[in-house]
Amino acid sequence: MPSDLIDSYSSYQRSESRSDRTIDDRKRILSTLDQELPYGIEGTSEEELRDWLWRDGLSLSSRETYYGAIADFYKWAAAEGHFEFNPVERITRPKPPQRLPRPVTDEQLTYALACAREPYLTFIKLAAYAGERCIDIAHQRRELISEQAVSIVQSKGGKARVVPTHPVIWEAVRDLPQGPVTGLDERQISISTANYFSRTLKMPGVTLHRFRHWFGTMVQRLYKDLRVTQELMGHADPRTTAGYALVAAEQTRAAIDLLPDFSAALAAAGLAAAAPRSLR
Template sequence: MTTDEELISAYLRYLVLQGRSDNTRRVYRGRLVELARLLGSGLLQATPDDIATWRAGLTVADPSVLCYAAAVKGFYAWAHSHGHIPANPAMHIPLPRQRQRLPRPISDADLEAAIDQAPARIRPWLVLAGYAGLRCCEIARLRRDGIVDTASGPALLVLGKGDKERLIPMSPYVWDHLQAAGLPRHGWVFLRRDGRPGHVPVGTVTADGNAHLRACGIRATMHQLRHRFGTSAYASSKDIRVVQELMGHSSPATTALYAAHSNADAVSAVAAIQPSETGRGARPVAGRRVS
């Protein structure tokens, strides 16, 4: 009889043939192992009611629900198509609606203050997120051979979502901070602190970076530093395609959201309908009650 571990391994090999990234396979494996532990009776014995109970028990945010559900739906679709089960019990998992939220960039003043107060280990992470637009997972997986010299200057060769590479020009500011952090001769740029081999865990970059921002009294997350890079890049270039390449977005529709913070026409339209400085609707004087 095929065990859950053997089934999961076979499914992951299938994902390799589909070209899915190492990170995607790692995440999917974790979700399937958790589901198998919850079911107890084996993955192939799951019923639609079992899957519905699993879904109802998820307490994570909507984006994580979508990720978890994708792992489970993909597994059972594969198991059904390969003859392991007669029907797909996960076909009708209810999913939250995907909402496109506008970027919420950290302010330049807050970013500069956070960098000034950051310990040496965290400072280059803030710089890479805020001034090169890297995701936390991309910071964690940055390799020394991904910091390259080009004809136009130093650049970052970043391995992004779906194992897609993109080249990001480095400003002197970013380059100086990376050098000050002490670049290794080869391998991972940011190592684990527990002595074990490998790069710093993605969760550590996220958690420690966010904790530092909170300690500085800044209500922002590491991802909002990346938002700052995207909105600033669009404000400077006014070129959606350029910003899409810099951010590593698969769809220009995602990049277009960053244009909302640089809509000069909207600013002009709102300014044109405000009351005059001398009219009855003039701005109130600070400290004076307006009746």
């Protein structure tokens, strides 16, 4: 019975246009939950769910992910009449850790644009100049890109968006045939690009998502409007976008370096040891 209930929930998620990755991840979490709870997912209580969610050894990030899965499941199950009440309703959502963007540098982007071969070059351009995720690229089609706009119709959380087309992207796709930009799925794009950057371009630690971070960071730095950045990045939660407004370390260093240093002038005038009369 629990497996049937989880399958029904998976069908519901598909009807809500959730991504295959989200559906698979939540099915795995719920199956684990059903195995580890004393009476499974159908016979559990608020206290048992709270203890499972806040058990020792679970990272804050994992706790947040697990909460999202079980909260959505029990909300759906209660609304559909599978349960008389929602046992997660009074459990506090874990405060998510602050995730700061890790953009590639301008130099890394320049090098990648100059040296990458296809299809990685097109992937880089879609990430760096339209903020596309791997899932966006996996579902991107040539007919959804015009000289004016890039339509991203199937993205994380089912949130569609439209991004004005940058000339770099239009140059990359205008001669492509109609149909999918790539035949790879989200996971294949993520793994293959990370391997390519590390082994071929000798850029260890660089992932395709970091080119998306460059896009968000530059949009915010140049236009300075979090709402615009949120829309272009496709963030459902503005708190996610807020990280792009944090001043980069190199900017703080540059600001400190601009402060005047009077020590050399004081030494030259023989006043290094003298204090102003008002401070004596």
